[in-house]
Amino acid sequence: MSSSSTPKPTSSPQTSGAARLLQRQLKEMKTAKDLPGISVGLVKESNIFEWEVVLMINDDCKYYGGAYFRALMTFPPSYPLMPPKLVFQTPIPFHPNIYDNGELCISILHPPEDDKYGYESAAERxxxxxxxxxxxxxxxxxxxxxxxxSPANLDAAKLLRAEREGGPKEFRKRVRRCVRESLGED
Structure with missing residues (x-):
């Protein structure tokens, strides 16, 4: 899952501080007993700024039947002042908040600045x-x-809205297909 296009952080006091923080946070997550459904590790042992993530989504949510989704979380050298980026790997979940390229769109991962569209408050970013x-x-x-x-995937958002309004269960069908792919059944 290595990403050769991700630049390796240069050594600076801020970068080394970010690296120490990330090492501590990774260790805490690996030893936490209260994080069911989340598995984290490094893509390469030599780069603390790239994490491989596996999310095991349970049967109780909209992803009917449970799923295993892999993602890459990449931290900038300026972490924790700036947010990481989370990109789902193939198969990419069919979800209103995930772009077709797998990048997650969630307010807490948007830079800490004013939203030029006025949709999010600074407290949400x-x-x-x-x-x-x-x-x-x-x-x-x-x-x-x-x-x-505020969808990243307009098709998924439209299908979800239609289903919520009593329309056809097309969102559910697409999600089930996505879940089967994530489990290696398709």
């Missing part, structure tokens, strides 16, 4: 109090309650 753990818990929450108000 990235803050250094967020951690990889809180990010991934928010992502799991998005699988239970997708946000169709």
């Amino acid at each position: 990235w803050s250094p109090v967020q951690t990889p753990e809180t990010i991934l818990l928010s992502v799991i929450s998005l699988f239970s309650e997708p946000n169709d108000e």
Whole structure:
């Protein structure tokens, strides 16, 4: 899952501080007993700024039947002042908040600046109090309650809205197909 296009952070006091923080946060997540459904590790042992994530989505959410989704979480050298990026790997979940290229669109991963469209308040955007753990818990929450108000995947949002309004269960069909792919059944 290595990404050769991701630049390796240069050594600076801020980068080494970010690296130490990420090492601590990774260790805490690996030893946490209260994070069911989340598995994290490094893509390469030599790069603390790239994490491989596996999310095991349970049967109780909109992703009927449970699923295993892999993602790459890439942290900038300026972490925790700036947010990481989370990109789902193939198969990419069919979800209103995930772009076709797999990139997750969630307010807490948007830079801590004013939203030029006025949709998000500054309090909803990235803050250094967020951690990889809180990010991934928010992502799991998005699988239970997708946000169709500001969609990254317009087709998924339209199908979800139609289904919520009593229309055809096309969203559910697409999600089931996505779940089967994630489990290697398609």
